[in-house]
Structures are given as structure tokens and as C-alpha cells.
Amino acid sequence: MSAKVQPASYRFDPPVAVASRSKRWLVLGFVAAVAAIIGAFVSSQQFLRGYLIGYMLVLGFSLGSMALLMLGHLTGGNWWMIGRRLMEAGMANIPLLTILFIPIWLGRYSLYVWLDPTYVATHHSVAAKAAYLNDQFWTLRAVICFVLWNLWTVMLRKGSLKQDSDSSPRIWQKLKVWSAPGILMFGFTLTVATTDWIMSLEPTWYSTIFGMFFMISEALSAMALILVILCSLHEFAPYDNILGPDKLHDYGKLILTFTMVWAYFSFSQWLIIWAGNLPDEISWYLDRINGGWQIVALSLVILQFSLPFLLLLSRELKRDAHKLVPVALLVLVMRYVDLYWLVVPNPFPGTGIDTHHITYHWTYFAVPLALVGIWLGAFFWHFGKRPLLVVTEPMLPRLWEHGHEH
Amino acid sequence: MTESALQPAVHGVVAEFTTPDGLVSACKKAYAAGYRRMDAYSPFPLEEAAEAIGFEKTAVPLLTLLGGILGGLSGYLLQYWVHVRAFPLNVGGRPYHSWPAFIVITFELTILFAGITAVVGMLALSGLPQPYHSIFNHPRFSAATRDRFFLCIEAADPKFDLEQTTLFLQTTDAVEVAEVAD
Structure with a gap:
């Protein structure tokens, strides 16, 4: 392979292409946003469902990035050193996502049936949950989640900014001290947030693994996205020198692991509910495997798990960007399909929209596209402002040694 | 000489x-x-x-794959044979051929067989144990x-x-x- 190049001889300035990508994604995002706003006037119900799908998708990119970043601070690894600035840029979108939550908060009465007194009056099990599922407490929980996510974003970014010029081990120590409880915080807040925003769409249903399922889904989304973006930048220095087959292999292995854990959590939830066979629990699945929805469910089994799993078993595939990137793109598309399958087949309060049969509305596409465009635009904007690698990272020279990282 | x-x-x-x-x-x-x-x-x-x-590439990955497939098949067929053929029991009205419940054992035996084949295959193909070199x-x-x-x-x-x-x-x-x- 290439001769060893001293990292000091490189400047890690982001290529100009990053700034133009930021503009292009923002333009796409805003064009789609215009369509989305038209959709909001045509059918606010459908718009809100589409918004929730798109919002959970991009929230997954950001929170997944934050989780992987904290994991890396505690464990290290060459794949992490290469992808760290991308994870930080993904995490830096959390303040933006805080603002983008406002439409969900404003639309909560159209999204969540448990806010409708007439529905609660006829559903005793939902009335019994009123101490938890009520407007004020729901809002408070969302506020707490966003406060914590923003706090960790600020703290993790502050240390990282200093590291551009300061190699003091105290900063590393501080980042570790924030990362360890941060992973616990991620687990708790994500369980609360996904229970509130997704599970409560069907308030009679409950599953305790739901938060865990989202944790792994978000790590999977973020991992696949970081890999795709890294590979799209492979021609630029320093990636052209350091993004070798061994690093791709690590990304491939982690995507394989997360794919398997995704299937493990999905199947655990399904098996326990299937074995219990209780009306309260199975209704959620019955809504999702009948009336045409079984095609979506089956596509998840095959395209979110079986196919990527079988492909990623191959060592050659994981070491070849041309083969690995399409698998990562498939994973990303299926993350969207999964959210569509989770969000849409729920009761639409007082609208007469039938979700017992498979239904798709153009806003389910336009709104997520707008959110993804804006998210990626902001992502590349953040990413383009910092050196591509953390120059003071003591392990950095290892990235230029090929073939023997462990 | x-x-x-x-x-x-x-x-x-x-x-x-x-x-x-x-x-x-x-x-x-x-x-x-x-x-x-x-x-x-x-x-x-x-x-x-x-x-x-x-x-050059070794046959260990192929052996592991075959071991895994054999393990998965034997795990599933064992349960099928027990629950459908040999000793059918009605558990809460569920079908005898309850495939979701069979998956866990099938998965475990896939991993077990694949793991054992990988280790034994690696040792056999590299000529281990070798007391003198x-x-x-x-x-x-x-x-x-x-x-x-x-x-x-x-x-x-x-x-x-x-x-x-x-x-x-x-x-x-x-x-x-x-x-x-x-």
C-alpha cells in the first residue's frame, strides 16, 4: 500500500465540496419543504404523520451519532477516529431538531388519541394511564429530553473544539466523564421519548423493549449514514490515505452487528407478544400484518434484516466500498420504511382515515425528504467548519499504519 | 545426500x-x-x-457456514419432530408447528454448530495440535x-x-x- 505519511504534513481542512453539498441539500430541503407546507394545508393529519416519520428518522441520525461518539470516547478505535467529526456534526444538529420538534408539539392533538377526552372516556385502559399520558406531563418530559440532549451536545462539542489546538489530557478525561453517564442518559431519554412520541400513537398498547429497539435503530441509522458520507468523500485528503479496506471492514462489521441486534429486539418483542397472545398486545401487530401491511412487514424482515445480514457476512463485501455503500443505503431506506410501518397503522383520531388497509400519502415522502435535506444541509455546514480529524488525537498516526489495528 | x-x-x-x-x-x-x-x-x-x-483463502469460512446451516436445520427439525410428530402437546391452543417459538433454539444451534465447526476446522486445517516445530x-x-x-x-x-x-x-x-x- 501507500507509504507511511506523517499526519503532521497534512492540513485537515474540509474540501470545498463540503460547502457546496451543504447548499445543495438545503436547496433540496427547502423545495421539499414548500411541498410539505402545501401538504399541511391539504391534509394536516397526513402531514403530521409524515412529519413524525421524517423527524424520527433525522433524530435517529443525530442521537445515534451522539451515542456512537460517546461510545468511542470510552472505547476508542480507528473507525471512530476517522468518523468522529461526522458524528460530531450529526450531533450538532440537535439544537436544530429541538426547534423542529415544535410542529409535533403544536400538532399533538391531531397525532395522539389519548389527548381526546371522548376517546379516553371509552377506553378504560387509557384512562388508567392518565397520570402519565396527559398534556402537561408529556410536554414536560419532552422538555427534559431536549434539555439533556442539548446539554450533552454542548459539553461534548466544547471539549472537542478545544482539542483542535490543545492536546491536554484533561480534555480527554472530561469528555470521558461526560460520555459514560451520557450513554445512560441516552438510554433513559430515548425510552421516554419513543414511548411518548411513537408508542403512545396506540395508547392501549405497550412494550418494554421499545426504547431499546429505537436505541439500536438509531445507532444503525447513524452508522450507515456516516459510512456513506465517508465513502462519498474518499477522494479527498486525508481520507484518500486512511480510508482503507481495514477501516471499511470495521464499519461493515459494526453495521452487521447492529443489523443483528435490530432483528434480535424486533423478534424478541414479536415472540413475547405472540406467545402471550393477549388481546391488548396483539392488536398492535394485527394492525400491522393485515390489510396489505404484511407486505411492509415482510419487506422489513427481508430487506432490513435477511438480505443485509447475508451480504454482510462476506468479508470481501465489507472491505469493498463499492459493495458496502449500497448495503448501507439499503439499510437507510429500510429505516424509513420501518418508521412508516410503526407510525402509520395507528388510529387517526376523528378523521375517518382508514389505516386498516395499507395507505400511503405523498406527504409521507415529501416531509421526510424536506427534513432529511435540511438535516444534511446543516450537517455539512457544521462538518465544513472544522478540521476533518482531531489533530491533537495522540493515536492519530495509527490511521496511517495499514493492516494491523486491534 | x-x-x-x-x-x-x-x-x-x-x-x-x-x-x-x-x-x-x-x-x-x-x-x-x-x-x-x-x-x-x-x-x-x-x-x-x-x-x-x-x-491463500482457507476453507474455514465455508466449513463454518455449512456447520451453521446444519446446526440450524437440526435445531428446527428436532423441534418439529418433537412437537409435531413424536409428542404433540396442545399449549394454550397454539398450533403444533409454532415456528416463532422454534426460532430461538434454531438460532442457538446455528451459532453452536458454526462456532464448533470454526474452531475444530481451524485446528484440523492448520495441522494442530503439533508437538514439534x-x-x-x-x-x-x-x-x-x-x-x-x-x-x-x-x-x-x-x-x-x-x-x-x-x-x-x-x-x-x-x-x-x-x-x-x-
Whole structure:
């Protein structure tokens, strides 16, 4: 392979292409946003469902990035050193996502049936949950989640900014001290947030693994996205020198692991509910495997798990960007399909929209596209402002040694 | 034949390196020079060295896959046979052929069989356990488990010549080149 190049001889300035990508994604995002706003006037119900799908998708990119970043601070690894600035840029979108939550908060009465007194009056099990599922407490929980996510974003970014010029081990120590409880915080807040925003769409249903399922889904989304973006930048220095087959292999292995854990959590939830066979629990699945929805469910089994799993078993595939990137793109598309399958087949309060049969509305596409465009635009904007690698990272020279990282 | 009666048999020539990069570049050089019967030793897995000495793919992944498929099939069929054929029990009205419940055991047996096949297959294909190997005649070889890297060009190589090969290895980054008795 290439001769060893001293990292000091490189400047890690982001290529100009990053700034133009930021503009292009923002333009796409805003064009789609215009369509989305038209959709909001045509059918606010459908718009809100589409918004929730798109919002959970991009929230997954950001929170997944934050989780992987904290994991890396505690464990290290060459794949992490290469992808760290991308994870930080993904995490830096959390303040933006805080603002983008406002439409969900404003639309909560159209999204969540448990806010409708007439529905609660006829559903005793939902009335019994009123101490938890009520407007004020729901809002408070969302506020707490966003406060914590923003706090960790600020703290993790502050240390990282200093590291551009300061190699003091105290900063590393501080980042570790924030990362360890941060992973616990991620687990708790994500369980609360996904229970509130997704599970409560069907308030009679409950599953305790739901938060865990989202944790792994978000790590999977973020991992696949970081890999795709890294590979799209492979021609630029320093990636052209350091993004070798061994690093791709690590990304491939982690995507394989997360794919398997995704299937493990999905199947655990399904098996326990299937074995219990209780009306309260199975209704959620019955809504999702009948009336045409079984095609979506089956596509998840095959395209979110079986196919990527079988492909990623191959060592050659994981070491070849041309083969690995399409698998990562498939994973990303299926993350969207999964959210569509989770969000849409729920009761639409007082609208007469039938979700017992498979239904798709153009806003389910336009709104997520707008959110993804804006998210990626902001992502590349953040990413383009910092050196591509953390120059003071003591392990950095290892990235230029090929073939023997462990 | 007369020569070998006078001299002790030679296993090969061993070069010692202090860095993994030194070993890898020496492996590439030796392969380019036409040597084929050689082996590289390192304290940790060094995939590049394996590639450089022309180490070909092994059958271990294929064996593991076959082991996994066999394990999965046997796990599923065992449960099918027990629950549907041999001893059908009505558990809460669920069908005898309750495939969701069979998945867990099927998965576990897939992993078990694949794991065992991988270990046993690796040992069998690499000829282990092997009580004697000439490379250990090299007095410094135990450092291969700590911080040193070794390349051994074996006497069995058709291009092997004690003097020439020693001279060749001295042109690499080796800190020491020595012959090893068989």
C-alpha cells in the first residue's frame, strides 16, 4: 500500500465540496419543504404523520451519532477516529431538531388519541394511564429530553473544539466523564421519548423493549449514514490515505452487528407478544400484518434484516466500498420504511382515515425528504467548519499504519 | 545426500524485525523475489503479512457456514419432530408447528454448530495440535509472542539457498538473520 505519511504534513481542512453539498441539500430541503407546507394545508393529519416519520428518522441520525461518539470516547478505535467529526456534526444538529420538534408539539392533538377526552372516556385502559399520558406531563418530559440532549451536545462539542489546538489530557478525561453517564442518559431519554412520541400513537398498547429497539435503530441509522458520507468523500485528503479496506471492514462489521441486534429486539418483542397472545398486545401487530401491511412487514424482515445480514457476512463485501455503500443505503431506506410501518397503522383520531388497509400519502415522502435535506444541509455546514480529524488525537498516526489495528 | 550427512539439516533462514511494517515490507520483497515456502510470525494478527506471503483463502469460512446451516436445520427439525410428530402437546391452543417459538433454539444451534465447526476446522486445517516445530529451535523465537516479528524462508522452497537467502534477508529491515536447524 501507500507509504507511511506523517499526519503532521497534512492540513485537515474540509474540501470545498463540503460547502457546496451543504447548499445543495438545503436547496433540496427547502423545495421539499414548500411541498410539505402545501401538504399541511391539504391534509394536516397526513402531514403530521409524515412529519413524525421524517423527524424520527433525522433524530435517529443525530442521537445515534451522539451515542456512537460517546461510545468511542470510552472505547476508542480507528473507525471512530476517522468518523468522529461526522458524528460530531450529526450531533450538532440537535439544537436544530429541538426547534423542529415544535410542529409535533403544536400538532399533538391531531397525532395522539389519548389527548381526546371522548376517546379516553371509552377506553378504560387509557384512562388508567392518565397520570402519565396527559398534556402537561408529556410536554414536560419532552422538555427534559431536549434539555439533556442539548446539554450533552454542548459539553461534548466544547471539549472537542478545544482539542483542535490543545492536546491536554484533561480534555480527554472530561469528555470521558461526560460520555459514560451520557450513554445512560441516552438510554433513559430515548425510552421516554419513543414511548411518548411513537408508542403512545396506540395508547392501549405497550412494550418494554421499545426504547431499546429505537436505541439500536438509531445507532444503525447513524452508522450507515456516516459510512456513506465517508465513502462519498474518499477522494479527498486525508481520507484518500486512511480510508482503507481495514477501516471499511470495521464499519461493515459494526453495521452487521447492529443489523443483528435490530432483528434480535424486533423478534424478541414479536415472540413475547405472540406467545402471550393477549388481546391488548396483539392488536398492535394485527394492525400491522393485515390489510396489505404484511407486505411492509415482510419487506422489513427481508430487506432490513435477511438480505443485509447475508451480504454482510462476506468479508470481501465489507472491505469493498463499492459493495458496502449500497448495503448501507439499503439499510437507510429500510429505516424509513420501518418508521412508516410503526407510525402509520395507528388510529387517526376523528378523521375517518382508514389505516386498516395499507395507505400511503405523498406527504409521507415529501416531509421526510424536506427534513432529511435540511438535516444534511446543516450537517455539512457544521462538518465544513472544522478540521476533518482531531489533530491533537495522540493515536492519530495509527490511521496511517495499514493492516494491523486491534 | 553426503552433504546432509555431514551438516545438520536446515529448517530455514529466519529474519527478525522490530516493527510490523518492517515485516510486511520484507514479506512483499521475498514474495516478489520468488520465494513461496515461507511463514511470518507476529504477536498479533497481521492480515497484510498473510496477504504478502501469498497466504491463500482457507476453507474455514465455508466449513463454518455449512456447520451453521446444519446446526440450524437440526435445531428446527428436532423441534418439529418433537412437537409435531413424536409428542404433540396442545399449549394454550397454539398450533403444533409454532415456528416463532422454534426460532430461538434454531438460532442457538446455528451459532453452536458454526462456532464448533470454526474452531475444530481451524485446528484440523492448520495441522494442530503439533508437538514439534523446527522454528522453536531459533533461540530468540519466544519474542514472537511479545514484541518481535519474524519471517522464516524455509529450506523446502525450491529457490532456497542457504547463502543467497541469508544475503537476501539481510537486505531487508531485519535486525538479525539466522539459520534454524530442522
